Amino acid sequence: MTTRRHFLRTTALAATLVAGCMLTGAAFAEEKIKIGFSQGTMNHPWRVAMVEGNKKYAAEHYRDVDFIVTDGNNDASKQVADVENLIAQGIKVLMISPLTEQALTPVVKEAMDAGIKVVTLDRKVNTPVTVHVGGENLPLGVGAGEFLAKKLNGKGAIIELQGTAGASATIDRNKGFAEAIAKYPDMKVVASQNCDYTRDKAVKFMEDMVQRFGPGQIQAVYAHNDEMALGAIQVLETAGRLNEVAVVGIDGQETAFEAVKQGKLAATFVYPFVAPEGIETAYKVAKGEQVPPTITLPTVSVTADNIAQMIGKGF
Known part of the structure; x- marks a missing residue:
């Protein structure tokens, strides 16, 4: 009988410990x-x-x-x-x-x-x-505009590859750039498109642009991010016109750094x-x-x- 009581007490204690552990675990998860x-x-x-x-x-x-x-x-x-x-x-x-x-x-x-x-x-x-x-996106747009103004000596036709319509980054990167080049009457954005920060949409738009604008009619591409800038480079390189167009991007991805090193991308602006x-x-x-x-x-x-x-x- 004593052995049976001891067994029951031990079993009950074990069950209590298990339940306590389960509750502790649940409490820990809830915390x-x-x-x-x-x-x-x-x-x-x-x-x-x-x-x-x-x-x-x-x-x-x-x-x-x-x-x-x-x-x-x-x-x-x-x-x-x-x-x-x-x-x-x-x-x-x-x-x-x-x-x-x-x-x-x-x-x-x-x-x-x-x-x-x-x-x-x-x-x-x-x-x-x-x-x-x-x-801060606005200063990035300003920086890109000032960089191109210096590179182009304040004169040139620019294609702007914008990001997602309605995004604060897009609004500010566009506004800052516009403010910077407004100081240079001979610098104009001649075509612009929202390409959603994606390379494939930038490629499609730039393919149309190299058809619309002949050699010597585009001096720069300002892309709101590196993916779109790399898409522009791809199209311009295929058309044999990259040497006549300065391409600028934003973000700071490693592939963009490689493009700068190779002389294909004029500049990128690191955005954390x-x-x-x-x-x-x-x-x-x-x-x-x-x-x-x-x-x-x-x-x-x-x-x-x-x-x-x-x-x-x-x-």
């Missing part, structure tokens, strides 16, 4: 900080670098974080649905790089109204957020892809730390003059 990252699109290397860089850093440094990433697939309505889903999952912080300002503004406001901290990366929305992290600064900032606000409303990351121009120092540092 994880949920941070959602809504990426607008993953259709080019800069966006991939942003996602992968933040994911890697979170995995290595924040064991107490449940980091959930979504891809809007270059579709604003899909990204809105992604954010709504993240809100429903009970995230504490929303990191978002919005595809366009207007489309994502209402759902970001919804998150803020629900008490969720919001960290915008690269692109902005038209409603207050906890903090914005990124480079906000990793790991994105997740670092989101973690701070999740922990209740004070952060400034805007965190501006540095940018740098890359030309033949400094390419030797930049090779190998692109994404």
Whole structure:
């Protein structure tokens, strides 16, 4: 009888310990900080670098974080649905790089109204957020315009390959460039197209442009990112006209650095892809730390003059 009682007590104790462990495990899981990252699109290397860089850093440094990433697939309505889903999952912080300002503004406001901290990366929305992290796009556009003005001696016909229509980066990169070349009456944008920051769309548009404008009628191409600049180079090289056109890009991907080194790309302007600064900032606000409303990351121009120092540092 004593042996049986001892067995029952031991079994009950073991069951209590197992249950306690299960409860402790559940409590530990519940204690994880949920941070959602809504990426607008993953259709080019800069966006991939942003996602992968933040994911890697979170995995290595924040064991107490449940980091959930979504891809809007270059579709604003899909990204809105992604954010709504993240809100429903009970995230504490929303990191978002919005595809366009207007489309994502209402759902970001919804998150803020629900008490969720919001960290915008690269692109902005038209409603207050906890903090914005990124480079400044307007000065990049100005820098590109000033670079081409110097290179072309203030005279030339330019094709502008714009990014996604309605994106804050596109608006500012266009505005800054326009402001810079406005000082030079003999510099004009003769054709412009939204190519969504993708190489394939830039290639299609540039193929039309080399048909429309004959040799000597285009002096420069200003692309809002390196992918589109590389697409322009591809078309101009095939047409045998790259030597007469100065191509400028933005972002700082390694393939663009190689093109600068080879003399195919006149310049690119490094635009930080906000990793790991994105997740670092989101973690701070999740922990209740004070952060400034805007965190501006540095940018740098890359030309033949400094390419030797930049090779190998692109994404």
